[in-house]
Amino acid sequence: MNFRSAGRIAVLAGLLVLVAVWPAPAADREKLLTESGVYGTFATFQMDHDWWDLPGESRVISVAEVKGLVEQWSGKILVESYLLRGLSDHADLMFRVHARTLSDTQQFLSAFMGTRLGRHLTSGGLLHGVSKKPTYVAGFPESMKTELQVNGESGSRPYAIVIPIKKDAEWWALDQEARTALMQEHTQAALPYLKTVKRKLYHSTGLDDVDFITYFETERLEDFHNLVRALQQVKEFRHNRRFGHPTLLGTMSPLDEILEKFAQ
Amino acid sequence: MNFRSAGRIAVLAGLLVLVAVWPAPAADREKLLTESGVYGTFATFQMDHDWWDLPGESRVISVAEVKGLVEQWSGKILVESYLLRGLSDHADLMFRVHARTLSDTQQFLSAFMGTRLGRHLTSGGLLHGVSKKPTYVAGFPESMKTELQVNGESGSRPYAIVIPIKKDAEWWALDQEARTALMQEHTQAALPYLKTVKRKLYHSTGLDDVDFITYFETERLEDFHNLVRALQQVKEFRHNRRFGHPTLLGTMSPLDEILEKFAQ
Amino acid sequence: MNFRSAGRIAVLAGLLVLVAVWPAPAADREKLLTESGVYGTFATFQMDHDWWDLPGESRVISVAEVKGLVEQWSGKILVESYLLRGLSDHADLMFRVHARTLSDTQQFLSAFMGTRLGRHLTSGGLLHGVSKKPTYVAGFPESMKTELQVNGESGSRPYAIVIPIKKDAEWWALDQEARTALMQEHTQAALPYLKTVKRKLYHSTGLDDVDFITYFETERLEDFHNLVRALQQVKEFRHNRRFGHPTLLGTMSPLDEILEKFAQ
Amino acid sequence: MNFRSAGRIAVLAGLLVLVAVWPAPAADREKLLTESGVYGTFATFQMDHDWWDLPGESRVISVAEVKGLVEQWSGKILVESYLLRGLSDHADLMFRVHARTLSDTQQFLSAFMGTRLGRHLTSGGLLHGVSKKPTYVAGFPESMKTELQVNGESGSRPYAIVIPIKKDAEWWALDQEARTALMQEHTQAALPYLKTVKRKLYHSTGLDDVDFITYFETERLEDFHNLVRALQQVKEFRHNRRFGHPTLLGTMSPLDEILEKFAQ
């Protein structure tokens, strides 16, 4: 491939301008992150070694192509990016994609994997889930419901952790009341960490090989560690047939910054 | 490889015309999809990175070769195609092949993997099953039999999901009556989803490492998710030693469209 | 590599003539397949993608080299070949090798992997077993012994299936009488399929990570499926810690035909 | 890539001088290794085969680049290096990195993997943990507390072993008193090895798929072997769902020496 024409570079400059307005309007973003019935996809990728042998200009153009693609899809889906390299096994980059229709996510990811940069990535794994109204909160005591409404501290939360969970058959055989009691104990254990560890739950059953994806954001990693340890000590934990495997740990990072690392 | 001769392009144009009439007559298709004793094979493939480095013309010819092969086999087998890229791990493309003789399927797949395009694919896995008359329905109450005859809504069902299942030894040790009772509870839980989630069962024991392949089609993915969750809550679910692993999720897509993505 | 000399082609032609007489005399073959104390090895191979980039002539010579090797060993070992491509995961070709001395098998396979063609194959897995006199039949009732002597239908049996089996520790802790009773129930379930599904058992304990290799040949795949399902329903099945993984499914095919596919 | 300019070599010489003062001041090092709230990361790498085909000069410059990077980060993190090749599966090199902030470790490792040498490494796995004050010692008898203060013998401890551990759900369901009793028995079994086997514990829950990383250093490998065997014989051992997998065994070796092996 040759990228010699000045015209091409001009197009590229145009793309970079477009990318500056990439993020979806704040209101839309908030809706996708809080409404139920929204699909969340976690996709990890690993960079192959050949990428680094490309001439610098090719890499810059390749990165611009990805930015253009994300911009193009920003009306339909929300793409957030994470740097996993150095923290997670066999993964350099993670996308969290939110969409109302999973086929939109597929079209975006499929197009992404077909970009010049995408062809240098190996897909490391995909997890899909759908957001739902809380299943058990209605059965919790009022005091707990109030505590659950405490807002997390604002500020940066650089670390993100994704833990897929699969329940055992016994769990699903319990009636709603029994599961609510167990989830109340689980929630009680989690309360002290509400302020510093943000959490979002996705329901996965049937969409992949797990039942839930739990997503965490925190600035205080040791709080997160203590939260998970607290959750291990309640009875509900015994019903987890799989917890992690993989545990994905990364830092939230704008796509631009991650891609620039890859374009250096 | 060089593809310079105009004559070759002419042959290619001819193939493209042939491909337009590819799908089997509707009656044959219906028979293969509904009769018992028909073998169903699910084969996934992943595209290697070298494909994209081929000159455009080579890719177009390669795609035409595949279309010609499918056309050639259309009298004996039924091939349906799915785009898995962006939804399933380590798989870009899936074929569902129906045939009365599994060696026909083998000959087709073997020839496919030997095409110019096939040589750029890595086979990701194969699952085989055979369709059979319902095993337990005869023992169900009449009212349930009637409900089971409700037709699914027509219309497009873009999502397809494949879930292989392996029962535990205890399940097979149960007598027919006990299994029928458990399957009746299972079927009861599935009834609310009959209209929006289409389902087909294949029996696999001995043909590969699972006992069943369950295949689903739906336009409403959340209904499918709720169906699987409902099935997890009945007693029969405890006898699943394996459920998924992999769960294959994709969208139904004419071979032409998928291949054209690969020929862009 | 260049294969330009006419002399070489002449040698090649000679090899092809030799290959025509390759199969061992029928009597020897029968002995190796029926006597006890004979080692059976199942070896699967996958073709790499580079093979197809070789010039046609190189591939023809490579195939002839393999045929010559098989011919050379035909006095000591019996090699049967199967096409697995399109039916089994990650395997294109399988050899079943019978020999009185396992080191002969090793020398043959080692030489095969060193041929020009062999260097384009990735070894997918090896299973070894030894044939023994029946362990439990002596304890069966006379009527069953008679039924077991029924000959299978002659005719082609195109499908071959290999299922490795590992028993649990409890099985080996049972005494001979208890195991005989369980195997009698097992054999009773298998009797209806004696005519259409041929079966051969190899004992593997210590030679690899399984206890038995069961090998099946059949023209009627659905009978085989029903046989395995019947065997799942007897008590002995609960003592299988591993059954399959992999299940190898293929079609019997003369080496010439398989290799010619690879030489097209 | 060409490395012809004498100027470049001069820069290189400068780097080598800097590297000579690389290790962090002893006081800082001690703090990072003994304080609580410090993150420890174990990262293994495997060298690809292409590295050895680079011209010698390129390799020397590549190694100097890594040394420069380690030097640059020495104010924030502590990097220790181990040769795993020849002792551990699929791993040539291991870093143990200590940092107060895990994102510093990420930035260092990410930069390392982006160096010329790093691009020839395949990341083999990452384990993260955080140091904490002892959990159970407060509940131990005074005599045991005294014994625990015995200093290990000084001198070289060339062997290092890393064993990740995951506890079962039952362990976490035990109350503090029960766990203390079990850990007292565990500690009692370990006492005879305090002098010759140095040990450090990291808490991992939530940060990866294990609960603990245990790190050992010893000159007397058979003592270490006997220590682990002694620990297998106490009741607490039954609560280990995973112990090792992988067990990483290597020898402590200055980065310079390891890299020089790779630059020969």
Next chain:
Amino acid sequence: MNFRSAGRIAVLAGLLVLVAVWPAPAADREKLLTESGVYGTFATFQMDHDWWDLPGESRVISVAEVKGLVEQWSGKILVESYLLRGLSDHADLMFRVHARTLSDTQQFLSAFMGTRLGRHLTSGGLLHGVSKKPTYVAGFPESMKTELQVNGESGSRPYAIVIPIKKDAEWWALDQEARTALMQEHTQAALPYLKTVKRKLYHSTGLDDVDFITYFETERLEDFHNLVRALQQVKEFRHNRRFGHPTLLGTMSPLDEILEKFAQ
């Protein structure tokens, strides 16, 4: 790489002469194989496909380099070689290395993997153990002690089998007396095979992910098979959490002969 100079060939010839005296003096060899406190390492390797594309002369020189290396280390370690190709999965070559210090083994293997030939090998796995005085024999009856002293038949024992073993937590929780009783039953079952199957035990706990490595040599493979089957039928066998996985089966072969196969 070019190997044109006659001088180089001369050096090579010299190496070949040295190699002729390679094996350690018989007395040293005997000591390393019988004393306690000696480390045994089993290392398997697989040849890559590129090796065969090297010019013949390069391969000859590469092999000579390995022979020279083994010679150079012969004063400190004992290296025995086995051909695994054709008998074991994903392994062509195995070394059994005995050393009094495991870091010597590491240095040898590390240097071996850095040779020209080593760079064409993929390391398949490493198992380490240490020889110890028998643990249970002291508690056996005198008659059994006498039987254990029977010498194995001399003569060639071409087959070698390596079976790693991991005990369950329950085994280690048994007291010495209980374990001795179980090992006495185990030994009783093994006695009939003492003459034809030679056996050596290595203790691995902590050094890798198994507890023991059992190494067998025999000329009569069916005896070995029957021995393992007999051992499966005693109570001690129920405490094996892992037995094999992998089972390594090969034939003893002088390094020269194996390497010559690789240099053809």
